[in-house]
Amino acid sequence: MDRRKFLKSAGVATAGAGAATLATPALAQSVRDMVIVSTWPRDFPGLGLSAQRFAERVTALSDGRIKTQYFAAGERVGAFDVFDEVASGNSQAYIGADYYWTGKHAAFGYFTTVPFGMTAPEWNAWIRFGGGQELWDELSGEFGLKKFAVGGTGAQAGGWFNKEINSPDDLQGLKMRIPGLGGNVMSKLGVSTVSLPGGQIYENLVSGAIDATEWVGPFNDYFMKFYEAAKYYYVGGMHEPGGGLALGLNKDWWESLSSWEQAIIEAAAHEENSAQVEEAIAKNGEYLNRLVNDHGVQVRAYSDDVWDAFGDAALEVFEETRAHSALAAKIDDHFQKSLREIGGFRAKSEIEFSLQRNRVLGIG
Template sequence: MDRRSFIKTAGIGSAGAAAASTLGAPAIAQARTPMVIVSSWPRDLPGLGTGAQRLAVRIEELTDGAIATEYYAAGERVGAFDVFDAVSSGNAQAYHSTDYYWKGVHPAWSYITTVPFGLNYVEQNAFIHWMGGQELWDELGEQYDIKGFLAGNNGVQMGGWFNKEVNGPDDFRGLRMRIPGIGGDMMANMGVSIVTLSGGQIFENLISGAIDATEFIGPWNDFFLNLHQAARYYYWPGVHEPGAAMSLGVNKSWLTALPAWQQAAIEAACHEENDRMTAEFNANNGLYLSRLVNDHGVQLRRFNPEIYDAFGAAAEQTFDEIRQHSDLANRMHEAFLHARREVGGWMNIADVAYLQERNRVLGLE
């Protein structure tokens, strides 16, 4: 698909192009600056892959071509988990990924993406933009010459795919499960054997029996990875990733050398994609859940309270380990707790209470 066709299919209309032309006017007299963007997603994977590709197109649009983006999906230039090093070293200008993949570098990266019993999309935006999250992110990124921007979110995830039913905490012991981030550490504290795999490797490992269970995202993405052909039981609600944020991590030395208006255009494109991707996931997940259940016989199962209580205990054990890592990790966790308490408390009075009553009245419970 050529770039012009992709713009049309991505829903970028003439109004957006006109706005881009206005913002990008200063670029007419300037040379084109290449921007290599590497990602952790398979090419054209709905939501993640297409969203990252759309962001690359939008950056070029908003700068009227002054920044010439070159997008590479996972494995096309570097591996899915190698994008951080590529950008930190300056071998690429930006990555689109989830920052919890770098928790082995520093555990504070996990809070930029998501943690168990963490923040949903609305809460995460408040945390990053208005409650000190961006400042802590900048402090963390400074050590690796990376400036990060929120650039997408896939919302509350499903609990995962399992080859057998799990009826209590003991059923998790010995399971081989693909699950990244702090959610993986939580599961390890429940006796799960954690396996690290990129999205493109999950199906083959699940269907071969190399793993017993996996999480990925939700019905829309999971459908296109054919996970329903490899496992029977689909559990909810997910606890490990209640609002996984995507990041555009940009090499800071490269970024700050750009004219200020081009830096602003990159940030604006990220703001757009952060909103657009979440809306797209919400528009598609319900449809594809129905298809999985009605057309493919997927068995939905809900984690029971005993399992959720065990998740809570394992998550707290994991958080204690993180806080002991460093002062920055502890400050990141404290800021996260403040956001969860303040924003979550308000949402309980507003959003949660309203949805409960709306669904009760309309019979949607």
């Protein structure tokens, strides 16, 4: 045989064998099952559809290698049982709002939203580039979990009331659905607060079991039909300026994944984290108009006296949260410092621009 032909054919064969060797592990890779439980109702516009979109996206990006099974609130476990479901390893992931878990650790509130805290762009900046993710990992790791931001609501409405709130005295004795540290603020002002999952709010408002509720904003609230029981809608609120949502993963399961599988999940989370906020911003104005024009909702704003009372109560809540533990104090220190740096600059740039733009163009 011609020596050059032999070497050429041997090289091709070797290359082919090498390619086959490289391809074999990929072909032999087994499919990963990823069970996701959620705190949101199925097919619910905004929150629910966002969670479902994330689950579908993970399977699509992985070309079916990560097979997700999504369960809405109540389909596998109750809305407020998802944390324990995933921490125990019974399911691999949950999607929800981490301020639901302040009973487990007071600092979880900072990883959804806190009164007078960060807006969605500010919170995302803190999480991704300001050290927030590392603190979230430290806190969640104590419970066997790994977290990523997977959505956000933007600045939420102050809530639905069956009477006008003209002064702090009007809050006394009110029964209101409001979770997290915002609920603690309301409690200090004489409100009897309850934390209900989304699927139970309407029935409690209609029956009179509660007098008021906050939920999200016009786009999400429209479909809850709260206007059938409460006509006063306070659009500006102190309790949820951002509303960041969490993908909670069982830490042992997460660490068992390949770097490729982890990258797929993280990429899908980042994608949906942006998409949900953008959808809310795009839809809120339209749905506020529908609430007003089609259902006679009366939009209201809290007075400065009410805002000041909220502020005084929030400062007390921050101190109580810090007293919970050294980690809670560490997280509050970091959050408050970052808020002043990030929010301080935005006040001089974007917010000043928005105020002047709206004045000049007659917007709002």
